[in-house]
Amino acid sequence: MLIEKSREYLGRSDLEKRTVAGGILNVHIGDALSQSVNVSGGFAGIVIDLFSGGKVLPQLQEVQTWLEFNDRLMPNGRLMVNCGGIDEAADVIDGVVHPKNSSIDGTWVQHC
Numbered sequence: 001m002l003i004e005k006s007r008e009y010l011g012r013s014d015l016e017k018r019t020v021a022g023g024i025l026n027v028h029i030g031d032a033l034s035q036s037v038n039v040s041g042g043f044a045g046i047v048i049d050l051f052s053g054g055k056v057l058p059q060l061q062e063v064q065t066w067l068e069f070n071d072r073l074m075p076n077g078r079l080m081v082n083c084g085g086i087d088e089a090a091d092v093i094d095g096v097v098h099p100k101n102s103s104i105d106g107t108w109v110q111h112c
Contacts, residue, residue: 003029006047032069033059042074049082 007013025044030037032046046069050056057111059065069079 003027033057033065034104038072043072043077044074045078045080047080047082051082052094 007016012025016027018024026041028037028039032048046075048060048069050060066079073079
């Protein structure tokens with residue numbers, strides 16, 4: 001579903017067409033946790049769906065898993081994480097309401 005939504009809303013379908021310079025985006029769909037998933041030279045990006053059945057996958061709570069994802073990236077590659085899955089509008093931390101569309105310290109922003 002993430003793949004289709006990124007084609008529809010993020011213009012990814014245009015990136016899957018060969019450019020004049022010969023560049024093209026190839027999408028590989030599979031289990032990012034599988035040790036057999038590798039591409040020569042590394043991935044430009046890995047999209048990770050954080051939740052399964054409304055819960056964070058246990059493997060994604062381990063630092064080693066994230067280090068292994070990082071090792072599969074090409075230089076300057078990106079890990080992109082779908083953190084959606086909770087339908088609340090905001091978190092309340094120490095009595096302060098924080099919207100769910102950005103982190104408290106501003107290091108990430110949710111793009112809808």
